[in-house]
Amino acid sequence: MKMFVSAIALAIAAPASAQSLAIVHAEAWTMEGDTPVHDATILVDDSRILSVKAGGAVPAGVRTIDAQGKPVTPGLVNGATQIGLVEISGSNDTVDTTSRDERNPGDDVSRALNGNSTLVSLARADGITRALVYPSPSRHAPFSGEPAFARLRDGVDILDVANVGVYAVIGGGAWERLGSRAVQWSALRNALEEARRGMDDGDAGRKGKKGHGDGPPGGGRRAGAELIRGVLAGEVPLAIQTHRESDIRQAVALAEDFGIRVIVVGGAQAWRAADALAKAKVAVVLDPLVNLPFNFDQLGARQDNAALLVKAGVRVAVGQAGGAIHANYNAGMGLREGAGIAVANGLPYIEALRAVTVNPLAIWGRGGGALTPGADADLVVWDGDPLEPSTNAVSVIVEGREASTRSRQDLLAERYKDAR
Amino acid sequence: MIRNRAGLAAVLMAAFVLAAPASAQRAAPLPWQEDPFPSRYQAPPPDDMLLRGATILDGAGGRIDGGDVLIRGGKIAAVGKGLANPGVREVDAAGRWVTPGVIDVHSHDGTFVLPLTSIDREASDVSEVASPNSADTWIETAVNAQDMAFDRALSNGVTTIQILPGSTPIFAGHSVVVKPVRAPTVWGMKAAGGVQGFKMACGENPKSWGADDDNEGPTSRQGVVSYMRQQFLNARRYKRAVEQARAGAGAMPPRDLKLEALAGILSGDIRVNVHCYRAGDIAAVLTIAREFGFRVGAIHHATEAYKIPGLLREAGTCAAVWADWWGFKLEAQDAVRAEAPLLERAGVCVMMHSDSPADGQRLNIAAAKAAAAGRRIGINTPPETMIKWTTSNPAKLLGLDKRIGTIAPGYQADVVLWSGDPFSVYSRADLVLIDGTVVWDRAHPHSEPVSDFELGRGGVEP
Secondary structure, X not given: OHHHHHHHHHHHXXXXXXXXXXXXXEEEOOOOOOOOEEXXXXXXXXXXXXEEEEOOOOXXXXXXXXXXXXXXXXXXXXEEEOEOOEOOOOOHHHEOOEOOOOOOOOOEHHHHOOOOOHHHXXXXXXXXXEEEEOOEOOOOXXXXXXXXXXXXXXXXXXXXXXXXXXXXXXXXXOOOOOOOHHHHHHHHHHHHHHHHHHHHHHHOOOOOOOOOOOOOOOOOOOOOHHHHHHHHOOOOOEEEEEOOHHHHHHHHHHHHHHOOOEEEEEOOOHHHHHHHHHHOOOEEEEOOOOOOOOOHHHOOXXXXXXXXXHHHOOOEEEOOOOHHHHHHHOOOHHHHHHHHHHHHOOOOHHHHHHHOOHHHHHHOOOOOOXXXXXXXXXXXXXXXXXXXXXXOEEEEEEXXXXXXXXXXXXXXXXXXXXXO | OHHHHHHHHHHHHHHHHHHOOOOOOOOOOOHHHOOOOOOOOOOOOOOOEEEEEEEEEOOOOOEEEEEEEEEEOOEEEEEEOOOOOOXXXXXXXXXXXXXXXXXXXXXXXXXXXXXXXXXXXXXXXXXXXXXXXXXXXXXXXXXXXXXXXXXXXXXXXXXXXXXXXXOOOOEEEEOEEEOOOOOOOHHHOEOOOOOEEEEEEOOXXXXXXXXXXXXXXXXXXXXXXXXHHHHHHHHHHHHHHHHHHHOOOOOOOOOOHHHHHHHHHHHOOEEEEEEEOOHHHHHHHHHHHHHHOOOEEEEEEOXXXXXXXXXXXXXXXXXXXXXXXXXXOHHXXXXXXXXXXXXXXXXXXXXXXXXOOOHHHHHHHHHHHHHHHHHHOOOOOOHHHHHHHHOHHHHHHOOOOOOOOOOOOOOEOOEEEEOOOOOOOOOOEEEEEEOOEEEEEOOOHHHOOOOOOOOOOOOOXX
16 A cells, blocks of 8 residues: 555656656766866756756756766767677577578668667666677678667667668688688679669669668668668768778778778778778777787787877777677677777777767767767766776666666676675 | 695605615605696896885785885895885886786687687697597697787786686696796796696586587586596596505506696695586586595686685685676676675685686786676775785685785785776786896887787788
């Protein structure tokens, strides 16, 4: 009975704007300038940021979180991961990263995203609210498929936007389908030429269309060959995962020859082609932790890669941070640690924050990610510097709602806390 | 067990003294006490110095703010406040931190050598897998001293590394402890003076190997455990025969390198590191150790040790753990970041380990993650305790705790001067000393060690 009464009381107390939220005494890193707004009040209404003001007032009846002077940042964004597609990487029946369809270059990963994954809840607890989720190499080399943006809200549905680009992998190593990287580049160019011919024949359909809001929510654009036309039409970028300097310069040439947006993912030797990348406006999604080459393509991998690229004017985002295990299993912590190591190796702090917030969204053609009026209310209250692995996320707000920050690990640790 | 051994040793000693020439001072070591691949490491001439005004974490639980460390003749000469300078180079360490060099007890550097190529995929040197019992192997005979991972470790404050064989065989073989310094062979890096290490494995890795039709070995957890017991039974018989033959009773059995190694485990001369994840696996291995009267040095990975801290504590067995490797296989599902603080609080000897040339560069950051996860469940671990996880506790496991892992007078001067808090992602190793010699100086990056492999390759040099 008592519970009933309080439930009613709660219902009455809740104002009309049930999703209004205020964060007070925040060190707000809005990503608009290079410095934070101190003692900021951040007002959230529904799923949008209403305002960020130093010492701003809070309307009566609005749920308030006191940041106690600690940093508040936009929800962090992982520029390349596979969370939502992987549960136990060692057990194939729980892995949805890879197409085995030889007939089609497409693999629209959005249909496999699983918000119930334990990897997702941990990444969210570590302060990630969005992630670019990409497919692994398919049998239709050099294509992998079409990455999607995940939004790490509570619940199973974590799709933000599908088909945000075309993803290809080029380089040396265990690459049995096409052989030499020369043939891989030819195959990629041929696919682009073929798509261009198809567009010239008049069935391009969507040529010239801008923006990503069209079509059903979650992406109505068709994947596969048609999305390659989307690359040519400037709708989506072509991401090329590659590392060697010669390949990075090939990627730059490709961008210039076809007049398309190209993203280099990985880019261990990108620092050697920094000026060419900057000139061609080719962005790089990289792992700042790498300083050992996993294969010969990655010789010369160094932790100041991000610093050197940003200095040359290349837009950089952090992704695949921490390599095989962490890139997925610690898609949040690895991202933060990677950005921190980039700072330790010369990247200005604000640039590191951009590399895990606004930059990945801009690079993948989404935009947003700042704490500005009207922006999506994805934000995180931290108990310290977000790039320090010793910091915890206190509150994670996704689309204006406080999301769960308790992972399965927290529950296990609590269960055995008193084991002696 | 220990008393019996001591008694036997006394008998042997007496027998030896009677039979041997007068110049011999000691009994010949038993076969498993011998090192067939002795170290050729020689410390370079020491750089005496006084580190002045640092925050010192001594590795053993102590902290001095604004403290000095005097290093002379390769050793720590004094630690404290306001030390007099006897005329050595003085380094202003105000605002910086000093800790013992980081010790990583689980590495495959030199055998899992990056960049990987086809030959490594076809025939890896990480472990010998012709049989589930590779107890006769010595991993140092595979170590490629030109692995650039040693250089990366060193410039990030790592001064001691235990290279273990991999976890595919149940008995994987002998480990080697090295200093990550440049030398043409591993024996120019080998750290002497510790207890010989050995690697065993349980759980998914050995059973999945055995389950492949092409391979020899058990195919299940119970098969792996039973295999361990049978091999130890055989080794016990062999050990008795050798000891009796030495005492003059019975013939010396033919040398068997596998049985010899296992006999060394039973005698306590060889210290076992066991790769296990699940609580039940850990418990089974500790039970076997009890049955055969030896102590397991450490359970490695030990991702569920936090569920059974009492078993480890009572066995005197340490746990070598990650902060945040989890989930990638079924037996790693229940790993938690808070494992180290949970074990610390339960009184278990715990240490961070890497199993990775990348993560091995940041073991203090791993400790920072673990401590942060501990905070989420109300366990606060101060820096002076966290540093034990990467210094004095691993030194104990290696049997080197009277030489390294602590900053105290008389210890070898394996010391790092950090640019700031060693648990901050922004801190760098400014100076790294091994045996009192500067082996890495961030102010002179051109003095950075470069492996022969990296030398002269396009794509590497700026």
